Amino acid sequence: MTADKRIVLSSDHAAIQLRQAVAAHIAALGWEVVDIGPTTPESTPYPKHGEAAARLVASGDCRFGVILCGTGQGIMMAANKVKGIRCGVCSDTFSARMIRQHNDANMLSIGARVVGEGLALDILDAFLTAQFEGGRHGPRVDMIMALEG
Numbered sequence: 001m002t003a004d005k006r007i008v009l010s011s012d013h014a015a016i017q018l019r020q021a022v023a024a025h026i027a028a029l030g031w032e033v034v035d036i037g038p039t040t041p042e043s044t045p046y047p048k049h050g051e052a053a054a055r056l057v058a059s060g061d062c063r064f065g066v067i068l069c070g071t072g073q074g075i076m077m078a079a080n081k082v083k084g085i086r087c088g089v090c091s092d093t094f095s096a097r098m099i100r101q102h103n104d105a106n107m108l109s110i111g112a113r114v115v116g117e118g119l120a121l122d123i124l125d126a127f128l129t130a131q132f133e134g135g136r137h138g139p140r141v142d143m144i145m146a147l148e149g
């Protein structure tokens with residue numbers, strides 16, 4: 001499968017179970033899943049997992065990244081430090097759709113201690129089916145990216 005149908009997944013220890021459910025869901029939708037772990041339940045710092053996933057999106061190896069930690073917040077902050085990444089935390093489907101339509105997000109973060117599996121999968125569906133609208137949103141996204149220097 002080509003990179004435009006590939007999604008990287010990562011999490012910290014707080015979200016392994018939800019990440020596995022997300023992986024199965026994404027694969028069933030026809031995407032190639034690159035699940036970079038972790039696979040064991042030991043405590044592991046979320047920044048390194050957010051960064052690792054973000055690098056695969058920034059390099060173009062994966063079209064999107066989905067990352068998870070307890071709140072979704074810490075791993076999102078780490079991912080957004082990688083040049084080229086636009087990642088939002090979503091706990092509702094409206095936001096998940098809008099970060100694609102208006103912000104051209106290339107990564108989605110979910111808090112495994114915030115939302116249940118059913119809602120998480122709906123959030124994922126909203127993110128993956130929405131398209132960037134361009135138009136007036138293009139220059140705004142360009143302004144975000146210009147902040148990277």
Ligand code: RB5
Pocket residue numbers: 012014046069070071072073074075
């Ligand atoms: C881990 O206990 C927790 O801090 C982490 O999963 C996440 O919520 C950080 O933002």
